[in-house]
Amino acid sequence: MSQGAFTRMEVAISARGLVKNYREGGLLRRRTEVRALDGLSFEVGYGKVFALLGPNGAGKTTTVRIISTLLLPDEGEVTVAGFNALRSPRKVRERIGVVLDPDKGHFLRLTALENLTFYGTLQGLSRSEARSRASALLGEMGLNGSENRMVEGFSKGMRARLAICRALIHDPEVLIFDEPTSGLDPISAREVRAKLRELGREGKSVLVTTHNLWEAESVSDEVAVVNRGKVVAAGPPQEVKRAFGLKWYVELEVEGRLRPEELPWMAEVAVSERGILTLKIAVDADPAELIPAIVSELRSRSLTVHSVTVREPTLEEAFVRAVSGAGR
């Protein structure tokens, strides 16, 4: 009991050493095994938005399904909101809201409001509680005009928003989203991301998967880069970048005569039509202190500096490194 309470205060989701092999084939076909997870571990702190980031087939959905109590791993342990997801699925289900495929899970011949009332009641709310909460959520997600329309006629974006309402209907402490923005247009996707950040601010613990690095960076407090069923890097987005030894870039637009080989730094140079040069200099650490030195060096060579831009390393690069570095 005290153990449970302790865990609950420390971490919302903990996955330790998850191994999962899918068996394909059967009686008449040859049995083959696909290793989807290969000792995957991570922890999501309370009130944090955590992104599982990885390429197709990395094992993100498999992880999400295990944490959502839909799938049993071959090895490993999972606790969600202080309860064992493998042995006490009911307790976990009461405390989680899940979006598996934002397009699916809806009763197409029921209206948006009926769908939410249905799921809310199954989650233990009374009918009237479920209804009023459903109305409020539909309003928040911009679906108030469509609450009495059958879901059959909903667009993908509307279904995705309804799926989020459904996950939130019983106000769970832990939220699990598997690629909630897949297939959405930029505007809908932005709304979904805003909602994820809002949930984080409200103190909900959120696990979200994505293969979009920019998305992971923009919504999450922490990321875990997953490849071939393993976490290959984890931490706040900034730290992950540092761990991967990623470069910052300083980009300068300058005018004048320049021989790149004479410069004290390695720089890529591009020339635009009007004779403006773009210098791209890679540096290992935050270049804030280096910029004045770079600018005065260029000026001393009688170059006019028009603009200076600093490009932070993106997770994109971390991702490419992690993916190409592992097991190849």
Added chain:
Amino acid sequence: MLRALAVVIEADLKTLLRTGELPLMLLMLGSFQFLFFAIGSVLRKEEQLFFQLTGYGDSVLYQIAGMPILFLSIGMSWAIGQFVIELGRGGKLEQLQTTATDFRVVIAGRFIVMAIMSLLYYLAITVPFIQIRAGPEVLSHFLPALLVLMLGFVPIFLFAVVVSVVMLLARTEALIDLVSSIVYTFTGVAYPITVFPAVVQTLASLLPQTILAETVRNIVLLGVLEPARLIPFIAVALGYGVFSYLLYSKLEYSVRRGGRYEVVTE
């Protein structure tokens, strides 16, 4: 739990009404029953021999009174199995499994909806045909028949759960057709089981349809209800109850292990 059950029933009824499946189903079953009635009335049969075999004087009534049990049985098996398949395809099964409500509550809701439909069918289609053929004196038999029918839903439902679970485990829909033909041929809903060898008769009496068909016919056509007849009912219901419970647990475990909520049944 009851709240969840109520909302499941409501959602299921709404869906049924909105798809327009319901009138079509009733029309199909109605015309089937009418064909039996019409052909049976036109053809001359050896009613004397039939009486010797079954104890019933009218083979047409015999079939009409038994037929709803066949439909009930097939309907239930389809309703449960197809229901689960349909839920799986739309991603609803997974979603339901992440809620705090046991999936069995959803199946129970479906059962109640099917039971209501079956009663409607019995009242709207079977009762009038029997009335026309047997005359007004059978009118008083329908109420007890209805009660027994309702009692009989339970073992038939559990039987359907067993069939559906086996179908889902084996991942083949064809099982329903096999079961339907067995039920049609060997349970005495259309042909008297007394024509079969003793072994077949014994096996047939383990199927809830056999017991239900015979009991309902006894009541409707002969006006006889022996309380002793209810004992096999309860025994069979208990047997299927235990069996379906065990099978369900196995299915749930196997689905959770394999992660296959979408039953691929080609």
